[in-house]
């Protein structure tokens with residue numbers, strides 16, 4: 029029962045929550061063996077990355093648009 | 096079965112194509128407009144419209160086909176399952192891909208719309224309750240543009256003309272083939288300056304300056320409206336743009352400046368009470384009657400009656416003061432920048448001598464002109 033989610037699995041779970049779809053199997057694993065603080069920390073990190081990528085995307089679009 | 100689907104989709108498409116042509120005839124679609132930007136907005140609108148049509152055909156096609164094919168009389172049995180990650184992923188990815196695909200051309204158009212750099216002509220547009228003021232910033236020219244539809248048409252006492260509620264006393268005259276930047280703001284509440292043919296619709300917000308721009312290809316008259324509910328006469332403050340050739344525009348500028356000078360000269364001569372009353376009535380109906388009503392009786396609780404008003408019948412200095420400087424915090428605006436000295440003198444004279452008010456004295460344009468001299472714009476917020 030020490031089927032703890034690895035760092036990689038935690039990351040994938042966070043990304044699935046961003047996407048909005050997660051399999052029941054992974055959800056059960058996360059809720060049974062995971063620690064909330066791991067998900068929160070990786071979640072915050074991913075949210076920051078998301079914002080940065082949006083900013084970069086907008087910059088890039090503006091350069092392409094010639095503004 | 097495949098053939099059924101194809102005929103279904105085919106006839107559906109035929110129907111929508113037909114209604115699109117019919118729609119053009121009824122003019123219920125967006126206008127393609129007369130500028131580059133308005134045409135790309137129109138194209139974007141049509142692209143997204145057809146994407147929506149295609150999605151609807153696919154989704155409803157599958158749905159109706161499933162309902163028909165798996166009907167109870169054929170012994171269809173529901174397949175009960177709780178979740179399916181693969182299906183959920185697919186139905187999330189497809190809309191995401193469609194949205195991103197639509198965002199690409201939309202972003203291109205937005206970038207174009209927001210690029211107001213390198214304009215050749217700057218015009219400040221200021222919303223007032225309920226009229227627009229236009230300032231040609233580099234040409235020392237400004238004026239108000241008021242609704243010119245006769246009151247009898249509004250109250251159904253006369254037949255309505257073609258441009259009912261879309262006509263003004265002074266057009267916003269602009270040159271064609273020139274990049275014009277509009278700087279939008281407001282003197283009182285939030286308005287929105289909207290001209291469909293230019294695909295320009297921008298909020299005019301007190302204390303803020305918004306930017307919009309246009310390059311008009313074709314000479315012509317383009318009409319629009321205030322698009323942000325702004326009080327009692329929100330529907331009575333249209334926008335009328337007249338696009339003319341560059342030469343005509345220069346000529347118009349010269350004429351407008353000359354007119355301003357002759358108005359200033361007119362203030363210098365002596366006006367009789369009758370002349371002032373005549374002009375005063377016109378000014379009153381144009382600039383004051385929306386609130387104080389044509390009969391001077393006002394709207395109890397909102398706009399005071401001027402008929403029998405202690406101010407209109409009292410000390411002339413107090414009367415002049417409220418008309419020139421307004422009363423801050425109320426709908427009573429400062430008219431010192433909105434009307435010429437002659438118009439101000441005329442309207443004040445009119446108020447003191449109309450509807451049974453009968454002081455019999457005239458306020459002279461020279462007197463007002465002297466009051467206007469020392470400070471300009473002091474009463475503006």
Ligand SMILES: [Cu+2]
Nearest residue numbers: 286321325329
């Ligand atoms: Cu308005």
